[in-house]
Amino acid sequence: MDVPQTVTLPATYSEPPVLVIKPSSGWSSLALHEVWEYRELAYYMLTREIRGRYRQMALGPLWIVLGPLLSIAMNSIIFGTLAKLPSDGIPYPLFNFAGLLPWTFFTSALMASANSLLNSRGLISKVYFPRLIIPIVGVLSNLVDFTISFVIFLGMMLAYGYAPGWGIVLVPVMLLVAALTGMAVGLWVSSWIVHYRDVSTLLGYVTRFWMYATPIVYAASVIPDRWMPLYKLNPMTNIVEGFRWALLGQGRAPDVYFLVSTLLMLPILVSGLYYFRRTERNIIDIA
Amino acid sequence: MTYNAIQIDNIAKSYRIGMADKHPVTRGEAVRETLLSPFHYLRTRLRAPEEDEIVWALRGVSFDVKPGEVVGLVGKNGAGKSTLLKILSRITEPTSGQAIIRGRVGSMLEVGTGFHPELTGRENIYLNGTFLGMHRAEIERKFDEIVAFSGVEKFLDTPVKRYSSGMYVRLAFAVAAHLEPEILLVDEVLSVGDAEFQKKSLGKMSDVAKEGRTILFVSHNMAAVQGLCQRTIWLRDGQVEQDGPTGEVVSNYLKTSIFSNAERVWADLNDAPGNEKARLVAVRVLDGKGEASGQGRIEEPLTIEVEYAVLEPDTVLNISVSVYDEKGIYVLASPSNTDEVWFQKPHPAGRYLSRVVIPANTLNLGSYSITALLVEEGRYILAQEDGVVSVDMVELGTYRRGYFGYWGGIVRPLLDWQTEQINTDPAVTAPIEAAQVD
Numbered sequence: 001m002d003v004p005q006t007v008t009l010p011a012t013y014s015e016p017p018v019l020v021i022k023p024s025s026g027w028s029s030l031a032l033h034e035v036w037e038y039r040e041l042a043y044y045m046l047t048r049e050i051r052g053r054y055r056q057m058a059l060g061p062l063w064i065v066l067g068p069l070l071s072i073a074m075n076s077i078i079f080g081t082l083a084k085l086p087s088d089g090i091p092y093p094l095f096n097f098a099g100l101l102p103w104t105f106f107t108s109a110l111m112a113s114a115n116s117l118l119n120s121r122g123l124i125s126k127v128y129f130p131r132l133i134i135p136i137v138g139v140l141s142n143l144v145d146f147t148i149s150f151v152i153f154l155g156m157m158l159a160y161g162y163a164p165g166w167g168i169v170l171v172p173v174m175l176l177v178a179a180l181t182g183m184a185v186g187l188w189v190s191s192w193i194v195h196y197r198d199v200s201t202l203l204g205y206v207t208r209f210w211m212y213a214t215p216i217v218y219a220a221s222v223i224p225d226r227w228m229p230l231y232k233l234n235p236m237t238n239i240v241e242g243f244r245w246a247l248l249g250q251g252r253a254p255d256v257y258f259l260v261s262t263l264l265m266l267p268i269l270v271s272g273l274y275y276f277r278r279t280e281r282n283i284i285d286i287a
Numbered sequence: 288m289t290y291n292a293i294q295i296d297n298i299a300k301s302y303r304i305g306m307a308d309k310h311p312v313t314r315g316e317a318v319r320e321t322l323l324s325p326f327h328y329l330r331t332r333l334r335a336p337e338e339d340e341i342v343w344a345l346r347g348v349s350f351d352v353k354p355g356e357v358v359g360l361v362g363k364n365g366a367g368k369s370t371l372l373k374i375l376s377r378i379t380e381p382t383s384g385q386a387i388i389r390g391r392v393g394s395m396l397e398v399g400t401g402f403h404p405e406l407t408g409r410e411n412i413y414l415n416g417t418f419l420g421m422h423r424a425e426i427e428r429k430f431d432e433i434v435a436f437s438g439v440e441k442f443l444d445t446p447v448k449r450y451s452s453g454m455y456v457r458l459a460f461a462v463a464a465h466l467e468p469e470i471l472l473v474d475e476v477l478s479v480g481d482a483e484f485q486k487k488s489l490g491k492m493s494d495v496a497k498e499g500r501t502i503l504f505v506s507h508n509m510a511a512v513q514g515l516c517q518r519t520i521w522l523r524d525g526q527v528e529q530d531g532p533t534g535e536v537v538s539n540y541l542k543t544s545i546f547s548n549a550e551r552v553w554a555d556l557n558d559a560p561g562n563e564k565a566r567l568v569a570v571r572v573l574d575g576k577g578e579a580s581g582q583g584r585i586e587e588p589l590t591i592e593v594e595y596a597v598l599e600p601d602t603v604l605n606i607s608v609s610v611y612d613e614k615g616i617y618v619l620a621s622p623s624n625t626d627e628v629w630f631q632k633p634h635p636a637g638r639y640l641s642r643v644v645i646p647a648n649t650l651n652l653g654s655y656s657i658t659a660l661l662v663e664e665g666r667y668i669l670a671q672e673d674g675v676v677s678v679d680m681v682e683l684g685t686y687r688r689g690y691f692g693y694w695g696g697i698v699r700p701l702l703d704w705q706t707e708q709i710n711t712d713p714a715v716t717a718p719i720e721a722a723q724v725d
Binding site for chain 1: 302303373376377378380381397401410417418423
């Protein structure tokens with residue numbers, strides 16, 4: 001009778017982790033599970049980012065409050081009072097603020113992603129971690145600024161006698177889309193910025209143009225009807241209008257255009273993720 | 288179990304370097320080039336790289352490291368040591384070949400990775416520890432030990448930007464030294480901090496080595512390599528030149544001429560620097576054995592030889608040499624003032640050889656370049672050859688006495704020290720008077 005030959009390892013014995021290092025070819029996998037494994041690092045990088053950002057400033061976190069207030073005051077004088085841009089009957093400062101809330105968050109998500117590889121090269125060249133953490137942390141750190149601005153906005157709203165409707169529950173969804181849109185563009189751009197610094201300059205003009213293509217300083221009602229379908233393919237148009245609708249009861253609720261523009265953005269995001277992975281591998285070898 | 292902790296199989300790594308820019312000759316050309324530069328840039332990026340644009344940092348490196356082995360990695364700058372560690376740390380990918388690593392890897396390629404100047408010492412310990420691959424619980428467990436080792440207890444809640452550079456480095460090293468991976472990759476981080484801390488960190492390294500951890504240790508400090516590693520691998524031009532017992536490999540590494548520019552000879556006298564009165568023929572820098580090896584040892588004298596031909600009889604000449612370090616700092620100059628026989632004397636036509644000796648224990652570690660001058664009548668420079676030869680100073684560590692760290696200074700003379708006990712009572716208030724009473 002045959003006795004099966006089995007080898008039992010002692011309970012304390014554990015096979016050490018095996019790591020194979022070899023050149024990856026073409027498009028490697030996103031390794032999102034690895035991002036999750038490094039969540040503790042992401043957490044510390046996030047606190048580092050948030051704490052470090054305002055510590056060297058005399059006014060500290062007060063800038064999170066002052067920043068939007070100053071730009072709203074400026075916009076109100078120039079676009080509201082002098083240029084008399086339409087604000088659909090809402091007090092201009094409030095109208096402008098509701099637009100700036102998602103827009104500022106979007107541009108900071110875009111910039112954080114776009115500059116992630118370039119600004120973290122020191123770190124990248126000295127220690128291994130999934131590089132995708134950098135843009136993710138960048139986006140999350142701006143969430144803090146957004147939250148503070150949002151609280152100020154709510155206060156200002158009450159002061160003007162407005163109360164948010166039930167639509168406020170959709171704010172996080174719209175915010176997520178804004179973050180993903182910013183990342184989608186930022187991830188593509190991040191690799192280019194490393195190769196060609198000109199991209200960074202160009203990006204400044206692109207976001208400025210994008211802002212004027214979004215109803216931030218004016219109401220969407222000024223756009224001629226025949227341009228409307230195209231105008232609404234800009235995900236940020238839908239988000240900004242959605243914010244006004246949710247908070248001020250004016251503007252446009254997230255509709256089919258919101259859905260379509262989000263769906264159109266997703267392929268850019270996914271391809272951006274892959275493109276980022278591809279560049280990240282050999283980022284320290286460039287220049 | 289007989290497995291290898293690190294198994295490196297024919298790893299190669301190439302970098303693409305940009306082509307040298309051609310300088311425009313005319314203004315029109317300059318304008319055209321500026322306008323066309325984006326296209327030119329794209330073209331060079333998009334086409335396949337040409338052979339002279341590729342630099343091979345590693346060309347097929349293979350070796351195995353057994354668990355618990357402490358292996359030194361030596362070689363001159365650019366030999367590929369750091370690139371290899373970066374590949375093993377997953378910071379960059381190899382171009383070909385593969386490496387298999389069994390066990391948790393910790394790398395110390397730099398101290399203080401991720402330190403943020405605005406954050407406190409406490410916050411940075413967590414941050415840096417996480418960057419090095421430690422978990423929160425692990426850092427918490429070792430927190431007190433790290434703080435005690437660094438000696439910055441009092442400043443834990445001060446932003447590190449207010450730290451002195453010594454404190455900064457001590458804290459950074461303390462975090463790294465308390466990593467507990469099975470495999471540790473260390474790149475020249477022991478050369479930080481002051482003497483006392485140096486000794487402490489090297490002691491910590493040898494403790495780590497004794498605990499049976501696998502260590503790959505890169506250093507330019509042969510004394511530290513010899514103190515820590517049983518086995519050493521010498522990398523040269525991206526290949527393994529020798530792999531064996533440390534003593535043997537290190538001594539071979541030190542022996543070999545690393546730079547061949549220890550000698551410069553002008554074969555054609557008509558082309559040699561100088562003029563119709565006198566011309567340089569050769570400049571050499573010789574090591575302690577009198578060989579033009581390109582490598583000198585701190586503990587041995589260096590000789591600089593200047594050979595020249597006097598073509599016009601009775602030319603009044605003297606020689607001068609200058610030494611610059613790798614940062615371009617002017618270390619010393621030595622005109623041949625002390626040459627009683629020929630200094631600024633009329634030289635009959637013929638060949639001459641002037642020698643000057645830089646005594647042992649003068650230059651510090653590093654590369655030095657030597658400039659030679661042929662001077663007429665103490666005023667007119669007939670020939671000046673900047674950086675005509677160079678020498679790489681290494682050390683045997685004879686006078687280090689257990690300290691293996693950074694020994695600063697442009698020069699490194701061995702000065703005379705004497706200490707005497709002047710009183711047996713440590714509490715004596717006026718030591719000078721007390722000494723006089725004796």
